[in-house]
Amino acid sequence: MSDEQLQTLKPGQSPHEPEKATLEGKNKFLGFWFFLGGETVLFASLFGTYLALKDKGAETKAQELFGLELVFIMTIILLTSSLTSVYAIYHMKNLDFKKMQLWLGITVLLGASFLGLEIYEFQHYVHEYHHTFTSSAFGSAFYTLVGFHGGHVLFGLLWIVTLMVRNAKRGLNLYNAPKYYVASLYWHFIDVVWVFIFTVVYLMGKVG
Amino acid sequence: MSTATAQKQGFGATLWDYLTTVDHKKIAILYLVSGGIFFLAGGLEALLIRIQLMVPDNNFVSSGMYNQLITMHGTTMIFLAAMPFIFALMNIAVPLQIGARDVAFPFLNSLGFWLFFFGGVLLNLSWFTGAPDAGWTAYAPLSTTSPGHGMDFYVLGLQISGAGTLIGGINFLVTIINMRAPGMTYMRMPLFTWTALVTSVLILFAFPALTVGLFLMMFDRLFGAGFFDPTMGGNHVIWEHLFWIFGHPEVYILVLPIFGLFSDIISTFSKKRLFGYSAMVFATVLIGFLGFMVWAHHMFTTGLGPIANSIFAIATMAIAVPTGIKIFNWLFTMWGGVIRMTAAMLWTVAFIPSFTLGGFTGVMLAAAAADFQYHDTYFVVAHFHYVIVGGVVFGVFAGLHYWWPKMFGKILDEKLGKLAFWPFFIGFHLTFFIQHFLGLMGMPRRYWVFHSGDGLDLGNLISTIGAFFMTLGTLIFLYNVIITSIKGEKASADPWDARTLEWSIPSPPPFYNFKQTPLVRGLDPLWVEKRQGNGKMTPAEPLGDIHMPNNSFIPFMISLGSFVMGYGLIYQVDDSRWLFVAIAGLLITLGSMFVRSVKDDLGYHIHKEDLEEKGAGSE
Numbered sequence: 001m002s003d004e005q006l007q008t009l010k011p012g013q014s015p016h017e018p019e020k021a022t023l024e025g026k027n028k029f030l031g032f033w034f035f036l037g038g039e040t041v042l043f044a045s046l047f048g049t050y051l052a053l054k055d056k057g058a059e060t061k062a063q064e065l066f067g068l069e070l071v072f073i074m075t076i077i078l079l080t081s082s083l084t085s086v087y088a089i090y091h092m093k094n095l096d097f098k099k100m101q102l103w104l105g106i107t108v109l110l111g112a113s114f115l116g117l118e119i120y121e122f123q124h125y126v127h128e129y130h131h132t133f134t135s136s137a138f139g140s141a142f143y144t145l146v147g148f149h150g151g152h153v154l155f156g157l158l159w160i161v162t163l164m165v166r167n168a169k170r171g172l173n174l175y176n177a178p179k180y181y182v183a184s185l186y187w188h189f190i191d192v193v194w195v196f197i198f199t200v201v202y203l204m205g206k207v208g
Numbered sequence: 209m210s211t212a213t214a215q216k217q218g219f220g221a222t223l224w225d226y227l228t229t230v231d232h233k234k235i236a237i238l239y240l241v242s243g244g245i246f247f248l249a250g251g252l253e254a255l256l257i258r259i260q261l262m263v264p265d266n267n268f269v270s271s272g273m274y275n276q277l278i279t280m281h282g283t284t285m286i287f288l289a290a291m292p293f294i295f296a297l298m299n300i301a302v303p304l305q306i307g308a309r310d311v312a313f314p315f316l317n318s319l320g321f322w323l324f325f326f327g328g329v330l331l332n333l334s335w336f337t338g339a340p341d342a343g344w345t346a347y348a349p350l351s352t353t354s355p356g357h358g359m360d361f362y363v364l365g366l367q368i369s370g371a372g373t374l375i376g377g378i379n380f381l382v383t384i385i386n387m388r389a390p391g392m393t394y395m396r397m398p399l400f401t402w403t404a405l406v407t408s409v410l411i412l413f414a415f416p417a418l419t420v421g422l423f424l425m426m427f428d429r430l431f432g433a434g435f436f437d438p439t440m441g442g443n444h445v446i447w448e449h450l451f452w453i454f455g456h457p458e459v460y461i462l463v464l465p466i467f468g469l470f471s472d473i474i475s476t477f478s479k480k481r482l483f484g485y486s487a488m489v490f491a492t493v494l495i496g497f498l499g500f501m502v503w504a505h506h507m508f509t510t511g512l513g514p515i516a517n518s519i520f521a522i523a524t525m526a527i528a529v530p531t532g533i534k535i536f537n538w539l540f541t542m543w544g545g546v547i548r549m550t551a552a553m554l555w556t557v558a559f560i561p562s563f564t565l566g567g568f569t570g571v572m573l574a575a576a577a578a579d580f581q582y583h584d585t586y587f588v589v590a591h592f593h594y595v596i597v598g599g600v601v602f603g604v605f606a607g608l609h610y611w612w613p614k615m616f617g618k619i620l621d622e623k624l625g626k627l628a629f630w631p632f633f634i635g636f637h638l639t640f641f642i643q644h645f646l647g648l649m650g651m652p653r654r655y656w657v658f659h660s661g662d663g664l665d666l667g668n669l670i671s672t673i674g675a676f677f678m679t680l681g682t683l684i685f686l687y688n689v690i691i692t693s694i695k696g697e698k699a700s701a702d703p704w705d706a707r708t709l710e711w712s713i714p715s716p717p718p719f720y721n722f723k724q725t726p727l728v729r730g731l732d733p734l735w736v737e738k739r740q741g742n743g744k745m746t747p748a749e750p751l752g753d754i755h756m757p758n759n760s761f762i763p764f765m766i767s768l769g770s771f772v773m774g775y776g777l778i779y780q781v782d783d784s785r786w787l788f789v790a791i792a793g794l795l796i797t798l799g800s801m802f803v804r805s806v807k808d809d810l811g812y813h814i815h816k817e818d819l820e821e822k823g824a825g826s827e
Contacts, residue, residue, distance in 0.1 A: 005810065030382050042416035042419060045421070057434060134431070
């Protein structure tokens with residue numbers, strides 16, 4: 001690895017897969033997949049805990065607590081943000097830096113609005129139902145599972161914004177392409193976890 | 209960097225070098241030294257436990273202090289001694305065995321070490337204010353209601369060091385998959401590398417369960433959550449599950465690499481190719497897989513019901529099959545071989561019957577109905593010390609004797625090595641064999657005293673005498689380390705007439721390991737060249753520039769930040785101003801990560817001309 005890695009790549013140049021063109025890139029790619037494997041166990045443990053403690057010790061049960069309208073909108077927003085990050089990576093593979101930044105920007109906006117809605121949702125539960133982290137085992141489990149996901153969204157946003165700002169002036173190169181790529185992998189993972197939260201926590205919560 | 213140049217540096221420069229190093233060989237030394245210190249601390253705790261239990265109704269330590277001693281002994285030995293020893297051996301051997309110049313992520317390697325180190329230091333600082341006292345398994349509600357901050361130190365200390373271990377696991381996975389030299393196919397990898405691979409998979413999938421368990425306990429103890437509090441609807445069995453979903457694979461995380469290094473050692477010192485190589489690989493993978501299916505055998509008496517108990521009992525017994533395959537393959541490797549009884553081989557040969565005894569009692573414990581009798585007695589204590597000491601500790605001693613020349617360029621004194629072995633080996637069986645019977649006679653574990661007239665006096669006295677023998681063995685080994693470093697015999701590249709790639713380069717290796725990446729032509733590549741070639745590895749590439757990573761102080765800062773944050777979180781329950789300390793720690797960590805993210809770190813090149821100058825000496 002050397003200075004040639006820092007040369008800005010332009011559309012029409014090779015390689016087609018800049019994220020895997022170097023050994024460092026390949027290592028990052030594989031290592032990050034493994035990391036996501038570990039994260040899967042982490043969330044699986046949280047899901048297991050949540051299912052064991054659902055409705056336990058709480059005055060307001062899940063069925064009464066949750067409304068699907070807001071959560072549905074949040075789901076659509078987050079799923080869309082995954083799509084926009086796919087567009088960003090598509091443009092990265094064509095070495096079109098500007099379009100990639102644009103689509104990542106849209107991804108960040110969608111992610112931030114998801115996070116805003118989630119904070120509103122939590123506020124709503126706390127104020128309307130006194131459903132808090134310390135009110136019951138159900139509350140602890142709910143806020144821990146959904147909050148861990150929210151924390152991941154926040155970290156992902158900070159990560160992508162840092163990448164975008166850091167590289168705004170110098171464009172895409174073989175050094176930062178793997179960084180963009182694994183950040184997008186992380187974003188997809190967050191999205192997949194949310195699909196499970198939507199199903200296990202909210203949909204299954206509603207049907208009892 | 210060879211030791212010769214290191215000696216020329218001042219102390220400050222050397223210290224800075226180790227604080228910032230990303231070289232896997234130096235990180236191995238860091239793991240070894242810190243693991244060694246924690247091992248001595250844990251050993252001292254064990255000695256105090258045995259002194260307390262030397263005679264009936266003893267008052268050597270108070271009951272509260274006894275609880276702290278047993279908790280810290282178990283926690284220290286598993287997380288802060290055995291784990292770093294495993295990582296020390298993996299760091300020194302794995303990259304060299306696959307013909308790599310370093311691990312896949314040198315920076316993360318350093319980060320993993322410093323997180324482990326600061327987690328361990330945090331945990332041990334609890335001694336000043338009251339150590340954890342709910343047992344190393346920290347069952348709720350005992351742990352969640354334990355007064356003082358001891359258990360908070362347990363939770364935060366293990367959380368931080370666990371993060372380091374996870375990072376290390378991912379690092380070795382990618383290293384072994386992506387960084388192998390040309391020709392080093394999976395089925396040509398030395399068994400130690402294979403077991404390191406499977407262990408890394410286990411780390412990856414087991415540690416996050418502990419992470420979650422520790423988070424839940426932290427939320428319960430420090431932030432008023434109700435996961436394990438039945439009055440809030442909580443359920444303490446969740447902790448047992450999470451802990452053992454991590455805890456059982458952890459046993460295999462520790463012992464698999466040891467199996468691997470025994471395979472390498474037996475093959476080397478029997479001058480024979482490992483018997484049943486592919487069966488050994490298969491058994492390793494199978495043990496790794498089954499290791500995840502058996503956690504509830506620690507919970508037979510929890511009340512999961514007969515169906516669950518039966519399933520987990522059968523799965524547990526099944527593990528005896530691949531383990532048996534290994535035992536027989538080791539024996540068959542030695543059979544007909546030209547055996548050299550070096551110190552490393554002595555530990556290895558002693559391991560086989562000792563560990564097998566632990567395996568037998570394991571199958572006994574797996575019988576769920578019988579386990580109701582054994583549960584929480586000294587029978588269990590005897591069992592797991594037979595597998596952990598008879599397996600892991602013997603293995604670490606063997607591995608240190610074997611790879612010491614590669615780590616430090618000197619051979620540990622063989623005579624002293626054998627002199628250390630005998631008291632340790634005899635002491636080990638004195639200490640723990642009798643405990644089987646103490647357990648069967650009904651002596652419960654974790655009790656502060658036993659009474660005279662219960663018929664437990666003689667057994668406990670023998671056990672304590674054994675502990676002193678083990679201490680003597682350890683001290684002789686330490687003396688050996690010191691005397692070797694002062695006037696030890698300089699090691700050649702291949703002092704054992706060995707078979708694998710790490711012995712094809714000088715001891716200690718140059719900091720770039722391989723001047724030219726070797727071409728691997730078969731299993732036991734160096735042996736292949738010794739028999740069919742000129743005894744030297746054929747290079748797979750022309751001499752060229754070598755790319756090396758830069759040293760970095762950032763891993764130390766990230767870990768320091770999490771240490772500060774841990775301290776703040778522990779004490780914010782007493783005074784909310786400690787929250788600022790926690791936030792300061794978080795900012796140090798995130799800030800260091802930010803710096804790492806925005807600063808380009810491209811490494812540097814060693815030029816071909818410089819390599820040629822060093823020429824003859826280093827190959």
